[in-house]
Amino acid sequence: MSMIKIKIDGHQVEAEEGSFVLEAARNLGIYIPTLCYYPYMTPYAACRICAVEAGDGKGWSKIVTSCNYPAWDGLEILTSTPRVMNARRVNLEMLLSRCAPVPVLQQLAEQFGIVKPRWGSGEDTCILCGLCVRVCDEVVGAHALAFGERGIYRNVVTPFGQQSDDCILCGACAKVCPTGHITMEEISNRELVHNEMTLGPNSAISLPFRQAVPNVPVINPEHCIHFNTGGCKVCSKVCPKDCINYDDTDTFEEIEIGAVIMATGFDNFDPTPMKQYGYSRYPNVITAEEFEVMNNAAGPTGGKILLENGEEPRAIAILHCIGSRDENYHKYCSRVCCMYAFKFSHLVKEKTSAEVYQLYIDIRSFGKGYEEFYQRILHEDVNVIRGKGAEIVPSGYARGSEGHLLVRCEDTLIGKWREIPVDMVILCTALEARKDAKETGRKFNISTGADGWFIEAHPKLAPVSTTTDGIYLAGACQGAKDIPDTVAQGGAAASHAMKLLCQGEILMDAACATVMEEYCSGCRICNDLCSYNAIEFLEDKKVSSINSAMCKACGTCVAACPSGAIVGKHFTDQQIFAQIEGMLS
Amino acid sequence: MTTATINHYDIDKAIGEIVEKYEAKPTALIMILQDIQKHYRYLPVDALKLVARKMNLPLAQIYGVATFYKSFSLKPKGKHHICVCTGTACHVRQAITVIDTFERELKIKIGETTADKEFSLETVNCLGACALGPLVTIDEVYYGNMTVTKTSKILDKIRTGSDGEYETEEETE
C-alpha cells in the first residue's frame, strides 16, 4: 500500500492509503470521541459521534465519520469545527433522550455541556452500537446475537429471545458492551455439580494452577474459541511480546537417562458401585477429594463448605474405610484416611457450626504426633462412632423432614442400631493403584502386585529399588502411604539414583555370557535373539561376540546356540548338569 | 393449510421443498421466507430453525431478516388480510379516515389481528394503483376510491362471507 500525505487539524502526517482517519488522528494524540468503534473489528459507523469535517483544502468539505473514512492523498481533516461540534452535541443529546441512565453517555454529556435533553429522557440502557453483535460475528464466529426489528423498534436480541444454542458463553459481548447492558448471568451460582469439582482452569487462557512451574499461562483448547470456531485470536493481538503460538503441540523427546524414579502416585477409589452409599445419586454425598477441593480457597466455592443448594450444612458424617479393608474391593488398609478424616472434622468445626459424626472401624493414628492430634479432635466434641457406615438413605422416607440424609450404622460400642440425620456425607475413599499401572510397569520392566502397586525389590531390605536395576520407586505408587512416608521414600529413591549416576564406573555382577570364537560357526542365530542387543557380528572374524557391559546374563543365547559356543558364566551347562545329577542321585 | 395443524413431519418436508426450489442460494433467502409466509400465513419458529440448518446460515441472520422486512410476521395473521395503502397519493386522498374506520370497526390497531383470527389489518406504502386512492386490498382483491361508508359495507359483506364482485364505479357518476 502506498503512503500518502494528509493533514489533520493542520498537522501534516503520512498515512497508508485507505487507512482510516480515526487511527491516524489517534496516533497524533488528537481526541475524537467514539461509541461504536472497537480496535479489532471492522468499523460500523452507526453512532456517528466520531464525525469530522473532511475537505480537499480547496473549498469542498463534507461531514464524514472518521472511523471508516479512508484517507486519500491531499485530504484535510478538521476535528473541531463548530459544525462538527454541533453535530456531535445534537447526536449525543438525541441518544441521551433515549438512554439517560447510561454512565458513558453522561460523561460525554458533561464534555459537551448538555445538562438535560430537550425532549425528555428514556430509561433504555442499550445504545444500539452493535458492538456485541459484531464481536459475536466477526471475532468469536458464534453468530448467537442478532439485530431484531428495524427503525425505532430495533433491538439486540438472541433469536426468538430464547437462550441461543450457538452461544458458547465466552462473555465477549458482556466485555465489549460500553454501557453494561449485557451482563454475564452469574454463572457461578449454577448449582454445585459435585463431580465437576476440580481445581483445573475453565477459562480459555490461565495458569494451570497458582504455583505452576513454569509460571506461564497456557491455552486450554477445549475452552478456547479459536480452537472451537477458528475465530477470535484476540490474545495474539493484545500480547505485547507476540508470543502466542497456536500450533504449538506436545512433542515427544528422546532423552538419555541413567535412572528412573517411578512416582506415578495413586487413584481415588470411585464409590459409585457401592450403591448403599448413594454416591452420584444424592448430591450431598461427596468423596474426600471433593471435600478437599471445596475447602481450597481457589476451588469453586472459594473455600466455603456448602451444600448442593448453596446453604451451610448443619450436620456432617464422615465415613471411614470406603473401599478399603473390604473383601470385595480392596483388602488392604489405605493408611491415610483416618488422619485426614480428623483434619476434615477439625476444618468443619472451624469453618461452620455443624455437628460432626465419624464412623470408623479402627482408628489408625500410627504416625508421630498422630495420636495427640486424635485426642485433640476428641476434645473438640466430635462424635466418634465405632461402626462402619452401612447405608445412606434420604430422610424423606422416614422422618418426614426432607433435605436430610440418614446415615444408618451399628454403633458396636453401645451395641445399638443408629440412624443419624445429617446434611452432608463425606466418604473416605480408598487409595488404589493407577488404572494404567500394569502398562507403565511393563514399559519399565517392573511388575505390579495383585493390588496393582509396583513390586519393590524387597519389602524390608530394598523398599525403593525394583528388580530392574536403575529403576526406583517412590510414593504411593508402591503402596498406599501418607505424605511423611512418601517424602522419606522420595529422598531414598533420589539418593539411590544419585549413587548410580555419580559413581563413574559401575559394579557389574559376575554373571554374563561370552562367545568362544573357536566354536562359533558364524550362524548369527544369536544376533537378534538378545533383547538388549548386546551381541554383534564381527565381519572380519565372521564370528559373533557379546559386549559384556550390556549382557544381563539371562542365558537365553546360551541355550539357543546350536554349537554350544556361548558359555553362561555361573550358570554353565556343566554346572546345571551337575546339579541335575546331584539332585537325582 | 390452517396454522393449527402444523406437525413436524410435513413442516420438514415442506421447508425442504421450498429450500430446494431455490437451491439454498443466499440471494433467494427472502423469496424462501415469502413462500413459507404464503404457505403458513406466518413464519413458525421451527420453520426458521429448519431453514437455518438446511442453508447452514446462522439462525441469528435468519431471525434478523424475518423481523426486518415488513412482509413477514412471526405471529399468525388473520384469515382475511386487509392492506390499506398509505402512499402519498392515497394519504392526500384521506386514507387516514379509512384506517380510523377499520380500526374502529375491528377494534384493533394497525399491525394487529382480531382475537378470532378473522381479520388482520396492515398498512402498506403504495401498491402502485394511485389513480384509485385511497386503495385497500383484502385478500388480493383491490377496492378503490374507499370512503368511510364503503369500509363498513365491505366489512359486513366479507363477514357474511358473500365475496360478490364489488362495483368500484365512481360514486359521483
Next chain:
Amino acid sequence: MSFEPKIIGFLCNWCSYTGADLAGTARMKYPPNVISIRVMCSGRVDPSFVLDAFSKGADGVLVCGCHPGDCHYVEGNYKCMRRIPLTLKILESFGIDKGRLRLEWVSASEGARFQEVIKEFTEQIRALGPLQLKEWTFEPPKESEHMIEMGRA
C-alpha cells in the same frame, strides 16, 4: 508305600523362584518331590537339560517362568515358550509320555499358585508311574513319499 516321583523344577530367578520363596515365607504346604534348580531366566532352560534330567532318572520335569510380558529380560520366557513344544516332540520320539514335562507361568506374588502347580504336577507324575527308559535302538526314519518324489524330481 506309593511311588514317590522325582521331579526336577527349573525356576526362573525373578518370578517363579521368588514366588516359591513367597510360598515358603507364607508357610504354604506342598509335596517335596520337586527339586528346583534356579536359572536366571526360563529362556536359559536348554532342551538338553530336560533330556539329561530324564536320562538321569527324573520322572518329570517342571519348567516355570514369568508371565509373558513380565520377564525381567523382556523376551526370555517367549523363547522358552517356543522351545518346550520342540522338547515335547523329542520326548515323544523317545517314547517318553508328554505329560512328564510341563511349562508353567508363576509370577513373584503367586505363592498360592506355585503350591497348586506343584501339588497337581506331582499327582500327575505319580499317576504316570516311574519312568522306564527302554534300551535305545536306532531305526532309520521311513522315507516319506514326499522325500521320494523330491529325490526323483
Next chain:
Amino acid sequence: MIPTKILSSKDLDSLRSHLLRQRQQNQTIISVCGGTGCLACGCEAVLGSLRTELKHSGLENKVEIKVTGCPGPCEWGPLMTIYPEKIFYIKVAPRDVPLIVDQTIKGGKVVKKLLYKDPITKQTAIHEDEVPFFKKQMRLLIGNNNRIDPTSIHDYMILGGYQSVAKALGTMSPEQIIDEVKRAGLRGRGGGGFPTGKKWATCRKAPGEPKYVICNADEGDPGAFMDRSLLEGNPHSVIEGMIIGAYAIGSPQGFVYVRNEYPLAAKNIAIAINAAKDYGLLGKNIMGTGFSFDIEVSRGGGAFVCGESTALMASLEGKTGEPRAKYIHTVESGLWEKPSNLNNVETWANVPIIIEKGAGWFSSIGTKGSKGTKVFALTGKVNNTGLVEVPMGITLREILYDIGGGVRGKRKFKAVQTGGPSGGTLIVETSEPKVHASLVAHGDIHEDEEIVSLLDLPVDFDELTKAGSMMGSGGMIVMDEDSCMVDIAKYFLNFLQEESCGKCLPCREGIRTMLGILTRISEGKGEMRDLPLLEELSQVIIDTSLCQLGGSAPNPVLSTIRYFRQEYLAHIRDKRCPAGICKALVSHAIDESCIGCHACVKPCPTGAVVGNVKELHYIVQDKCIQCGACYQICKYDSIKRVKRGDGDTLQARAKELWQPRAKTQAAAVA
C-alpha cells in the same frame, strides 16, 4: 426456416419477418390494459365478458384479445384500444362490452359514450393521439405498452426488439457502447441523476471479478409507479438494456431486485427472462459472440430502505437491508465486495433506444444538462392521474395543467411534491401571496423581490437542484388547499420512521424526535421555539446520516416551513388547522347551504348528525369524533371544518340564515 435460437442479427430479422407474415395485416386486435391500476378497476371482468361475447358472435378466432401493460392514464381504467383503427375507449365496464362488439367490431362504428370527453372543451377524441393527455407527451418507453403482451416475446420482436442487442454485441465494442451512452448524456433516472456512461466506465475499470449488473426495481417511493408499468408492460426492453450494459461492463451475472408489493411485475419479468433464454438471447454464448450473461430475479421483502444501492445489495446477499458507508463506491466494491453497477429500471429501458437511434438523436431531446425523456407518475388531487412521459425541459405547469388537466374538483392548487420521501421537496406557486409572505418571513427573499415560480422551472436535474427542489424518482403528487402542510410533513416523517433501518443514530433518533415535535404541533401543543429547533435538528441529521434516507428525511419539514410558514404559525399560535386535517384542532359543523338531503346522517358512526329531511341538519359537537364521514358524503359542500370549538357559533349563525329552499333550486345545484 424459423430459427428457434437467435445466433445472429440475420436470424432476428428472419424471425421478425416470419412473425409479421404470420399476423395478417388488418386483423382486428382488441388490447385491454392489464396493469395493476386497471386490474384494480376490474379489467378482469371486462376481459371475461369480452371473451364470452366474442364466443357468442363466433368471432373468437378472427379477433385477437391482447392483455397489455399499462399505457399510462390509470384514471380512466379499464382502458381498451381497438386496432388497426386505434379507437381508444376509456372506463369500459363489463356491461359496455356487448355494445362495443356489435357496433365497433362488426359495424365499424364508434361508441360515443366510451370516448374520452375533454371536461372543458367537451370535445371527444376517437384516436389515442387526439387525447390532450397524450398530445404533449413523448412516449419512447411506455408508448408501446398497449401494443405488447408482456408475456410474449414475439410482440416485442415485431416492434424491432433485440435489434439493439444484435447491433451492440455484433458490431460495437464495449468501449464504443460506453462512449455512445456518454455522448447521449443519459443520466440515472433513480433520482440522483449520476451520468450513466461515467458509472459504467468506472465499473468496467474497477479491479475484481466477477462484476455484477443490478436493476433496482425496488421503487419504494409511495405515489410512484413508473418502474412498475415498465416492468409489467415491457420487461424485454429492460432485459435488452441490461444485456447491452453487461456486455459494456463485462459482467456475467445480473440481478433484477423487484419490490415485494409488485407481484405482477415479478411474474412478467421472470417469464420474459425465460423466453429470452429459450431464444439464446440470455445464458451461454449470446448470439454467438462468446459473451454469456444471465439474469436472476430476486424479490424484496417490503423495505423502502432497500431502494438505496448498498442496502439493496445487502438484501441481495440475504442479509437485512442495512446500508453501509459509500466512501468506497459500489461500482468498485458492491455485491460481495465485487464491482456492481446498479441502475434504475427506467435507465436500463433507455439504453436500447440510445443504441438503436444513436447518441445524437437521443441528445437532441431534452435540455443541455439532462437528455432524453422522463416518466412521471402524476397522482394526487389531479384530474388525469397516470404515467406521463415527457421530454426533459418541459415545465411543471405544462405537466400539471396541459397534461394533468388541472386540479381535481374545484379546489385551488397548493403544491406539488416530487421525489417521494427521499426527495421530499415541494414545488409551489411562489407568486401565491401566502407563499410569498412565508418566503419573506423565512428570510429567503426581500419584501419586493419576485422569484420565478417553481412551476415554471423546466424539468431538469440541475435546474431543480439549484432551486432547492429535486427531480427525484418521478413521483409527482399534486396537493390542493385541502392538504395541511404540517400533516404532510408529519406523514413523510412517520413513513421514514417506519422505513428507517435504525442502524445510524441521527436517522433513528432524529426522525423520532422531529416527529414528536410535529405531532405536538398538530395537537395544538406546539411552541414558538419548535421551528428553530426543527431546523437545527434537520441540519444535523442531513450532515451526519449514513445514507440518503436519513440525509433527505428533513427535506419535507424544511420545505413546508420554508413555503408555508404561516400555516405552522396558525397551528402553534392560534391552535387552528387552516386545511381542516389535523383532527385535534378541527370541529365539523353544518352551515346554511344545507338542503336537508339527509345523506350525512346514516354514515355517522356516533350518530352525531341530527335533523330531519328537508330541514337544516346540525352536528352535536361533543358526540362528533371528527371522522370525516359526513364531510366526504356531502355533495353540497355544506359541512365545514372550522376551528375546534367554533362549531356551535357557525351552526347558530346557520340557523338564522337558513330558509327552506324550493325543491327546484336544490336540483340545479347538483
